[in-house]
Amino acid sequence: MxxxxxxxxxxxxxxxxxxxxxxxxxxxxxxxxxxxxxxxxxxxxxxxxxxxxxxxxxxxxxxxxxxxxxxxxxxxxxxxxxxxxxxxxxxxxxxxxxxxxxxxxxxxxxxxxxxxxxxxxEAEMGGRVARNLMGGDFVDLVELSSEFSMVEMPVPEGWIGKGLRELDVRGTYGLNIIGVKHGEVLEVNMNPENPLEKEMTLVIVGKNVNLAKVGVEI
Missing domain, CATH: 3.40.50.720 (NAD(P)-binding Rossmann-like Domain)
Structure with missing residues (x-):
């Protein structure tokens, strides 16, 4: 490009x-x-x-x-x-x-x-911060369009100990996990069999209506 x-x-x-x-x-x-x-x-x-x-x-x-x-x-x-x-x-x-x-x-x-x-x-950043505060227990959110967003969020309690293959987030929720963060280190090619840990942060992209299914309110 x-x-x-x-x-x-x-x-x-x-x-x-x-x-x-x-x-x-x-x-x-x-x-x-x-x-x-x-x-x-x-x-x-x-x-x-x-x-x-x-x-x-x-x-x-x-x-x-x-x-x-x-x-x-x-x-x-x-x-x-x-x-x-x-x-x-x-x-x-x-x-x-x-x-x-x-x-x-x-x-x-x-x-x-x-x-x-x-x-x-300043106003747009303020609005973004407000949405983050009101939208649940997630770290950060970026609206990609009026319908799609990317969010960083902690591993939901019910997902801890399960691998990405078992969770089938795309099939179940229509969402894509594009990365897993360990502290400040982002892993984009995580082994789908490895269990997710409580300390991890997920980077997820999807429609806002589908993100709502995992507790993200936009």
Whole structure:
């Protein structure tokens, strides 16, 4: 699969995390921020890191923004810079633009100027934490779509001492166990005959309705 080329403009906590994760996956990442310290922090981890004003059309033009597959506008507290960077990316024909919003008014403006996806990272993380707290005794949950999720959860009491073959989780619940964690070590090719232990954590993927059958409420 061809790796994509991304631009991440604004390296706060959100932008920094996005840029590093994209780079770790082997993608080309152009990171831009007005703070030299942030650029120094990320320079060795991305394809290109540049100190610049993201609201300056000439700067983005020189970066070859029109050649990028996606731009993530990670700055939100400077609303003018956020809006201008989104407008410029749109005008230059970037296929997909993700912009971070500070509030509903900001979100509305970004929609008007062409952002394809708008995110409220803090609010979304808060919602995720709340769902985790309310969803039962599991470690972490990631919604892959409106219907599917991936969850890390302790071994259910009734599964302890039984192997994956005996449990037949796919046939019984319509779920896939993609890994078993021992502390921080993830094993993805576990012997299906080996019994599950109480201290283990299961990594499970499946439909939300099926995850509910093992106690995960989403």
């Amino acid at each position: 061809k790796k994509k080329e991304y631009g991440v403009f604004g390296l706060g906590k959100f932008g920094m995390a996005v840029a590093l994760r994209l780079a770790e996956a082997g993608n080309s990442v152009v990171a831009v921020d007005s703070d030299p310290d942030r650029i120094d922090e990320i320079a060795n981890s991305v394809t290109c890191a540049m100190v610049a004003d993201i609201a300056d059309p000439d700067v983005l033009e020189n970066l070859g923004i029109s050649n990028l597959d996606c731009v993530v506008v990670g700055v939100s507290t400077d609303m003018q810079a956020s809006i201008m960077a989104t407008i410029i990316a749109k005008e230059k024909g970037v296929p997909f633009i993700v912009s971070k919003a500070e509030n509903e008014m900001h979100k509305h403006i970004l929609e008007k100027v062409g952002a394809d996806k708008i995110v409220f990272p």
